[in-house]
Amino acid sequence: xxxxxxxxxxxxxxxxxxxxxxxxxxxxxxxxxxxxxxxxxxxxxxxxxxxxxxxxxxxxxxxxxxxxxxxxxxxxxxxxxxxxxxxxxxxxxxxxxxxxxxxxxxxxxxxxxxxxxxxxxxxxxxxxxxxxxxxxxxxxxxxxxxxxxxxxxxxxxxxxxxxxxxxxxxxxxxxxxxxxxxxxxxxxxxxxxxxxxxxxxxxxxxxxxxxxxxxxxxxxxxxxxxxxxxxxxxxxxxxxxxxxxxxxxxxxxxxxxxxxxxxxxxxxxxxxxxxxxxxxxxxxxxxxxxxxxxxxxxxxxxxxxxxxxxxxxxxxxxxxxxxxxxxxxxxxxxxxxxxxxxxxxxxxxxxxxxxxxxxxxxxxxxxxxxxxxxxxxxxxxxxxxxxxxxxxxxxxxxxxxxxxxxxxxxxxxxxxxxxxxxxxxxxxxxxxxxxxxxxxxxxxxxxxxxxxxxxxxxxxxxxxxxxxxxxxxxxxxxxxxxxxxxxxxxxxxxxxxxxxxxxxxxxxxxxxxxxxxxxxxxxxxxxxxxxxxxxxxxxxxxxxxxxxxxxxxxxxxxxxxxxxxxxxxxxxxxxxxxxxxxxxxxxxxxxxxxxxxxxxxxxxxxxxxxxxxxxxxxxxxxxxxxxxxxxxxxxxxxxxxxxxxxxxxxxxxxxxxxxxxxxxxxxxxxxxxxxxxxxxxxxxxxxxxxxxxxxxxxxxxxxxxxxxxxxxxxxxxxxxxxxxxxxxxxxxxxxxxxxxxxxxxxxxxxxxxxxxxxxxxxxxxxxxxxxxxxxxxxxxxxxxxxxxxxxxx
Numbered sequence: 196x197x198x199x200x201x202x203x204x205x206x207x208x209x210x211x212x213x214x215x216x217x218x219x220x221x222x223x224x225x226x227x228x229x230x231x232x233x234x235x236x237x238x239x240x241x242x243x244x245x246x247x248x249x250x251x252x253x254x255x256x257x258x259x260x261x262x263x264x265x266x267x268x269x270x271x272x273x274x275x276x277x278x279x280x281x282x283x284x285x286x287x288x289x290x291x292x293x294x295x296x297x298x299x300x301x302x303x304x305x306x307x308x309x310x311x312x313x314x315x316x317x318x319x320x321x322x323x324x325x326x327x328x329x330x331x332x333x334x335x336x337x338x339x340x341x342x343x344x345x346x347x348x349x350x351x352x353x354x355x356x357x358x359x360x361x362x363x364x365x366x367x368x369x370x371x372x373x374x375x376x377x378x379x380x381x382x383x384x385x386x387x388x389x390x391x392x393x394x395x396x397x398x399x400x401x402x403x404x405x406x407x408x409x410x411x412x413x414x415x416x417x418x419x420x421x422x423x424x425x426x427x428x429x430x431x432x433x434x435x436x437x438x439x440x441x442x443x444x445x446x447x448x449x450x451x452x453x454x455x456x457x458x459x460x461x462x463x464x465x466x467x468x469x470x471x472x473x474x475x476x477x478x479x480x481x482x483x484x485x486x487x488x489x490x491x492x493x494x495x496x497x498x499x500x501x502x503x504x505x506x507x508x509x510x511x512x513x514x515x516x517x518x519x520x521x522x523x524x525x526x527x528x529x530x531x532x533x534x535x536x537x538x539x540x541x542x543x544x545x546x547x548x549x550x551x552x553x554x555x556x557x558x559x560x561x562x563x564x565x566x567x568x569x570x571x572x573x574x575x576x577x578x579x580x581x582x583x584x585x586x587x588x589x590x591x592x593x594x595x596x597x598x599x600x601x602x603x604x605x606x607x608x609x610x611x612x613x614x615x616x617x618x619x620x621x622x623x624x625x626x627x628x629x630x631x632x633x634x635x636x637x638x639x640x641x642x643x644x645x646x647x648x649x650x651x652x653x654x655x656x657x658x659x660x661x662x663x664x665x666x667x668x669x670x671x672x673x674x675x676x677x678x679x680x681x682x683x684x685x686x687x688x689x690x691x692x693x694x695x696x697x698x699x700x701x702x703x704x705x706x707x708x709x710x711x712x713x714x715x716x717x718x719x720x721x722x723x724x725x726x727x728x729x730x731x732x733x734x735x736x737x738x739x740x741x742x743x744x745x746x747x748x749x750x751x752x753x754x755x756x757x758x759x760x761x762x763x764x765x766x767x768x769x770x771x772x773x774x775x776x777x778x779x780x781x782x783x784x785x786x787x788x789x790x791x792x793x794x795x796x797x798x799x800x801x802x803x804x805x806x807x808x809x810x811x812x813x814x815x816x817x818x819x820x821x822x823x824x825x826x827x828x829x830x831x832x833x834x835x836x837x838x839x840x841x842x843x844x845x846x847x848x849x850x851x852x853x854x855x856x857x858x859x860x861x862x863x864x865x866x867x868x869x870x871x872x873x874x875x876x877x878x879x880x881x882x883x884x885x886x887x888x889x890x891x892x893x894x895x896x897x898x899x900x901x902x903x904x905x906x907x908x909x910x911x912x913x914x915x916x917x918x919x920x921x922x923x924x925x926x927x928x929x930x931x932x933x934x935x936x937x938x939x940x941x942x943x944x945x946x947x948x949x950x951x952x953x954x955x956x957x958x959x960x961x962x963x964x965x966x967x968x969x970x971x972x973x974x975x976x977x978x979x980x981x982x983x984x985x986x987x988x
Contacts, residue, residue: 213256213257213258214256214283214922215255215256215257215258215259215260215281215282215283215287216253216254216255216257216281216286216287217253217254217257217262217264217279217281217286217287217288217289218251218252218253218254218286218287218288218289219235219251219252219288219289219290219291220246220249220250220251220252220290220291221233221235221246221250221251221252221266221268221290221291221293222250222290222291222292222293222497223271223292223293223295224292224293224294224295225294225295225548225551225552225553225599225601226548226549226550226551226552226553227497227498227500227548227553228497228548229246229249229250229251229497230246230250230268230271230293231246231247231248231249231250232245232246232247232248232268233245233246233250233252233266233267233268233271233291233293234246234266234267234268235252235254235264235265235266235291236264236265237254237257237262237263237264237265238262238263238264238265238275238753239263239814242254242257257281258281259281259282259283259858259918259920259925260281260854260858261278261279261280261281261326261812261854262278262279262281263275263276263277263278263279263753263811263812263813264276264279264289264291266291266293267293268293270295270296271293271294271295271296272293272294272295272296273293274291274292274293274294275753276289276291277324277326277753277811277812278324278325278326278327278811278812280326282920282925282987283920283921283922283923283925284920284921284922284923284924284925284987284988285434285436285925285987286433288429288431288432288433290429295601296659310322310749310755310809311405312692312747313412314606314653314654314655314662314663314664314690314692315410315412315413315608315651315653315664315666315688315690316407316410316411316412316690316704317410317662317664317690317691317692317700317702317703317704318409318410318692318702318703318704318743318744318745318747318757318759319407319408319409319410319704319743319745319759319761320405320406320407320408320410321345321405321406321408322403322404322405322406323338323341323342323403323404323406324403325398325401325402325403325428327341327817328341328398328401328404329398330852330860330862330914330916330929331344331850331862331864331914332850332852332862332863332864332912332913332914332931333864333866333910333912333914333931333933333934334912335442335443335444335931335933335981336398336440336442337356337393337394337398338380338394338396338398338401338404338423338425339356339358339380339381339390339394340356340394342358342406343848343866344819344821344848344850344864344866345406345408345807345819345821345848346408346757346759346805346806346807346821346822346823346846346848347360347361347408347761347803347805347823347825347846348360348408348823348846348848349825349841349843349846349868349871350846350848350866350867350868350908350910351783351868351908352868352871352905352908352940352942352975352976354392355390355391355392355783356381356390356391356392356393356394357388357389357390357782357783358389358390358421359783359841359843360408360420360421361408361409361420361761361763361801361803361823361825362763362801362802362803362825362826362827362839362841362842362843363419363420363421363763363801363827363841364388364420364778364779364780364781364782364839364840364841365385365388365389365390365782365783366387366388366389366713366778366782366788367418367419367420367421367710367739368389368418368420368421368422368423369415369416369417369418369421369422369423370389370422370423370425371415371422371423371424371425372396372425372427372504372506372540372542373425373426373427373490373502373504373544374424374544374555374557375504375540375542375544375557375559376540376559376561376593377425377506377540377561378538378540378561378563378589378591379395379508379538379540379561379563380394380395380396380423381393381394381395382394382395382482382484382486382508382510382536383482383484383510383512383534383536383785384536384538385782385783385784385785385786385787385788386563386565386587386589386713386715386786386787386788387713387714387715387716387781387782387787387788387789388713388781388782388783388788389782390782390783391785392482393444393445393467393484395486395488395506395508396425396488396506397447397449397463397465397486397488399438399440399447399449399463400427400428400449400461400463400488400490401425401426401427401428402426402427402428402429403426404423404424404425404426405423405424405426406421406422406423406424407421407422407423407424408420408421409704409741409743409761410688410690410704410706410741410743411688411706411708412608412651413608413649413650413651413666413667413668413688414595414597414608414610414649414651416612416647416649416668416670416709417670417709417710417711418708418710419708419710419737419739419763419765420763427461427490427504428451428461428490429459429492430451430452430453430454430458430459430460430461430490430491430492431451431452431453431459431461432453432457432459433453434452434453435450435451435452435453436450436451436452436987436988437449437450437451437987437988438451438463438985438986438987438988439985439986439988440983440984440985440986441983441984441985442981442983443931443979443981443983444467444468444469445465445466445467445468445469445484446465446466446468447463447464447465447466448463448464448465449461449462449463450462450463454491455493457493457494457495458491458492458493458494459491459492460489460490460491460492461489461490462487462488462489462490463487463488463489464485464486464487464488465485465486466483466484466485467482467483467484467485469481469482469483469484470482470483473515474515474517474518477515477518477520477524478515478518479514479515479516479518479519479524479525479527479528479531480512480513480514480515480527480531481512481513481514481515482510482511482512483510483511483512483513484508484509484510484511485508485509485510486506486507486508486509487505487506487507487508488504488505488506488507489504489505489506490502490503490504491503491504497548498547498548499545499546499547499548500545500546501543501544501545501546502543502544502545502546503541503542503543503544504540504541504542504543504544505539505540505541505542506539506540507537507538507539507540508536508537508538508539509536509537510535510536510537511535512533512534512535513533514528514531514533514573516528516573522947522950522969522971523971525954526945526947526971528573529572529573529891530891530892531569532567532568532569532583532786533567533568533569534565534566534567534568534785534786535565535566535567536563536564536565536566537563537564538561538562538563538564539561539562540559540560540561540562541559541560541561542557542558542559542560542593543557543558543559544556544557544558549600551600551601551602552598552599552600552601553598553599554596554597554598554599555595555596555597555598555599556595556596557593557594557595557596557597558593558594558595559591559592559593560590560591560592560593561589561590561591561593562588562589562590562591563587563588563589563590564586564587564588565585565586565587565787566585566586566587567583567584567585567786568581568583568584568585569581569582569583569584570582571888571889571891572954581623582624582625582889582890582891583623583624583625584621584622584623584624585620585621585622585623585624585786585787586620586621587618587619587620587621587622587714587715587787588617588618588619588620589616589617589618589714590616590617590618591614591615591616591617592614592615592616593612593613593614594612594613594614595610595611595612595613596610596611596612597609597610597649598610604654604655604656604659605652605653605654606652606653606654607650607651607652607653608649608650608651608666609649609650609651610648610649611646611647611648611649612645612646612647612648612649613644613645613646613647614644614645614646615642615643615644615645616641616642616643616645616714617640617641617642618639618640618641618642618643618714618717618718619638619639619640619641620638620639620715620718620790621637621638621639622635622636622637622638622639622790623635623636624636624790625889625890626773626890627880627881627886627889627890627894628773629880631883631885631886632885632886632889632890634722635722636722637720637721637722637725638720639718639719639720639727640718641714641717641718641727643672643673643674643717644672644673645670645671645672645711646670646671646672646681647668647669647670647671647681648668648669648681649666649667649668649669650666650667650668651664651665651666652664652665652666653665653690659694660693660694660695661691661692661693661694662690662691662692662693663690663691664689664690664691665687665688665689665690666687666688666689667685667686667687667688668686669681669682669684669685669686670684670686670709670736671683671684672711674717674730674734675730675733675734677733677734677735678711678734678735678736683735683736684709684736685707686706686707686708686709687706687707688704688705688706688707689704689705689706690702690703690704691703691704697749698748698749698750699746699747699748699749700746700747700749701744701745701746701747702744702745702746702747702759703743703744703745704741704742704743704744705740705741705742705743706740706741707738707739707740707741708738708739708740708741709736709737709738709739710736710737710739711736711737712729712734712736712737712769712778712789712793713778713788713789715787715788715789715790716729716734716769716778716789716790716791716793717729717730717734719789719790719791719792719793728792729769729792729793729794732772732792732793732794732795733794733795734769734793734794734795735767735795736767737765737766737767737768737769737795738765738766738767739763739764739765739766740763740764740766741761741762741763742761742762742763743759743760743761743762744759744760745757745758745759745760745805746758746759752810752813752814753810753811753812753813754808754809754810754811754813755807755808755809756806756807756808756809757805757806757807758804758805758806759804759805760802760803760804760805761801761802761803761804761805762800762801762802763800763801763802764800765779765797765798765799765800765801765829766798767795767797767798768795768797768798768799768829769789769793769794769795769797770793770794770795770796770797770830771789771791771792771793772791772792772793772794773791773792774791774895774897775831775832775897775898776831776832776874776895776897776900777797777799777829777830777839778793778797779797779799779829779839780829780839780840780874780900780901781840783840797829797830798829798830799827799828799829799830799836799839800826800827800828800836801825801826801827801828801839801841802825802826803823803824803825803826804823804824805821805822805823806821806822806823807819807820807821808820808821810851812854815853815854815855816851816852816853816854817851817852818849818850818851818852819848819849819850819851820848820849820850821846821847821848822845822846822847823845823846823847824844824845824846825842825843825844825846826838826842826844827839827841827842827843828842831897831900832897832898832900837900837901837902838872838901839872839901840871840872840873840901841871842871842872842901843868843869843870843871844869845867845868845869846867846868846869847865847866847867847868848864848865848866848867849863849864849865850862850863850864850865851863851864858917858918858919858920859915859916859917860915860916860917860918861913861914861915861916862913862914862915862916863911863912863913863914864911864912864913865909865910865911865912866908866909866910866912867907867908867909868907868908868909869907869908870904870905870906870907870908871904871905871908872901872902872903872904873895873901873903873904873905873942873943874895874896874897874899874900874901874902874903875895875896875899875902875903875943876893876894876895876896876943876946877893877894877895877896878893878946878968879965880893880894880896881893881894881946882946882948882959882965882966882967882968883964883965884956884958884964884965884966885964887948887956887966891948892945892946892947893945893946903943905940905941905942906940906941907940908938908940909938910933910934910938910976911934911935911936911938912931912932912933912934912935913931913932913935914929914930914931914932915929915930915931916928916929917929923988924986924987924988925986925987926984926985926986926987927984927985927986927987928982928983928984928985929981929982929983929984929985930980930981930982930983931980931981931983932978932979932980932981933978933979933980933981934976934977934978934979935978937976937977937978938976939974939975939976940974940975940976941972941973941974942973942974942975943973944970944971944972944973945970945971945973946968946969946970946971947968947969947970947971948966948967948968948969949966949967949968949969
């Protein structure tokens with residue numbers, strides 16, 4: 196008791212010391228040379244510092260809290276870093292990379308926006324800082340959930356992390372970590388898509404995230420809806436620090452520090468405790484996940500640097516056979532498979548800086564292994580009960596060289612990439628057809644060589660008011676003659692930006708983008724002949740043509756408002772011939788998608804308009820308001836455009852927060868998504884005795900594709916943080932509540948069969964070949980409170 200009273204007295208005074216320090220270096224963004232005597236100030240104050248001859252600066256005597264920093268130097272565009280966290284226990288390290296201005300001193304300058312914007316991507320890009328991710332209400336420190344506050348991003352009803360951008364499918368997104376592609380960012384990720392229940396990336400290692408919903412950089416290929424460019428922190432070069440986090444579903448630890456005079460390492464590991472919670476409350480499934488992530492950096496000198504990154508996860512999903520007391524529990528036990536998944540990406544990057552640019556060489560390997568199986572009534576005593584058995588491996592080896600040059604008002608990016616993919620799988624599956632159950636059983640091995648070339652050039656005119664950028668890339672592979680010629684995947688793009696004054700500008704982009712179908716579809720083989728069915732079906736790259744235009748207002752006090760209209764035209768999308776549905780409608784469920792005969796006959800479109808107002812931290816306030824109207828349509832089996840599974844129509848997000856005295860912080864987020872279309876289940880087909888005994892759940896009836904809609908989704912999330920700053924450590928305690936008012940979304944019922952006391956199905960007397968149905972209400976939505984603790988040493 197005495198210790199508790201002592202702590203209660205001590206904590207309120209823990210913030211009085213002003214021992215906080217911000218330090219770092221200032222370099223030329225193009226050639227990595229230091230900028231001596233540049234100025235760094237804390238925004239809105241006169242407190243700051245001037246860099247020394249080596250471009251290093253130090254600001255001392257700061258009270259713990261968040262600060263915005265501004266760096267400037269004559270002949271360079273100023274830069275702003277928002278929300279730098281200052282504590283007593285460790286010095287904050289903030290490095291600036293300033294870009295040279297192409298104008299003369301006597302010219303009237305159009306001031307660069309403090310918000311992210313480049314010549315090739317003048318719109319449809321948002322930069323999310325580490326503090327924005329960590330404190331986001333309902334975000335659970337997971338970037339896939341945090342981006343739901345941004346325009347064009349739909350919120351999903353379920354607990355999954357599916358990223359749905361501007362009416363595109365979850366499988367249309369690509370992810371990079373310090374320029375190295377990472378195909379997997381979620382635990383239990385759907386093969387052939389990108390969603391899962393929990394993110395793999397630990398935000399404690401992140402510096403910021405560039406999120407592109409259009410106008411993709413020319414060196415980022417294979418994306419149709421979005422690109423996420425995660426930028427990791429530089430490891431500390433002064434001392435070793437530790438972080439420990441108890442979050443909503445896992446425990447994590449991070450270590451960060453120097454490994455030599457010019458090298459550093461930052462590493463984290465996490466393990467879930469969901470399996471214990473689910474077991475305690477009687478859920479019939481027990482997921483367990485683990486992940487590891489690291490970054491090693493070596494800078495032998497200012498002109499050369501080497502980076503090695505690694506990220507991986509090990510996931511296991513097993514059934515809790517002790518939770519079988521209710522009919523609902525028994526239904527889930529009979530329907531859910533046992534599954535496992537592990538994956539990793541390891542990559543290296545070498546950067547060499549020239550006087551007017553840089554050359555980068557990037558190599559990486561990523562490996563995904565996924566398994567699942569299901570026995571009838573979970574009886575593994577005989578193989579006759581085996582309903583499905585699936586194992587797949589995707590291994591990719593990637594190499595990319597790119598060069599950047601800046602000459603006066605002109606800049607160029609060009610390079611080449613090569614990839615080799617090794618895909619192997621074994622699929623045993625009993626599927627339901629109009630003629631009854633059919634067994635699919637095949638093994639496949641597939642090796643694909645992929646290659647690409649890209650070039651982008653940009654320039655500025657009229658005192659940098661007009662910015663033009665044009666680029667091309669071509670891609671091909673040796674899968675078939677329909678993909679081997681790179682000119683068939685010719686991908687041009689053009690960007691234009693015109694600043695009417697220092698606050699108001701018009702931005703435009705158009706481009707054609709290509710994406711390779713998933714390996715599950717490329718590697719599908721005929722059970723009898725063993726031939727690659729979809730190679731014979733002339734499968735092609737998926738094609739999407741984008742057109743985006745918008746207005747941008749840079750307002751006072753770190754605020755911006757944007758209005759953008761977009762149109763995306765899709766062609767050559769895989770159409771799954773067994774189910775008569777476009778692959779564009781799939782990807783928001785567990786398991787794997789695309790294991791089916793297919794051709795490239797599907798087409799569609801999405802279009803809409805987005806508005807956003809964003810207030811970066813200013814006098815303790817921050818927030819985002821966003822509204823999106825979006826339509827998404829793809830063809831049905833008759834070739835008619837119908838709403839796709841991502842046609843939410845209306846998306847609204849209201850996010851805001853306030854920092855109070857004594858280091859209290861309140862954050863609130865309200866999300867709204869219009870009801871998503873869904874396809875009714877084929878109940879009559881499922882209840883046929885022969886069908887149910889090999890597939891004990893109902894499947895969608897795609898002849899009625901997306902003819903029904905779920906109810907509208909809306910949710911209120913609240914988060915309260917309290918930080919305590921001590922001399923050698925920092926404590927952050929937060930309380931987060933998702934779905935505060937317990938909003939429920941009704942989806943179509945689950946379908947089970949009625950059973951007798953022995954658990955056997957009851958046959959329908961009027962239809963002796965079918966079971967009697969039992970319908971289980973399918974409600975999504977629950978109040979989810981979380982008490983989290985973060986300790987920094």
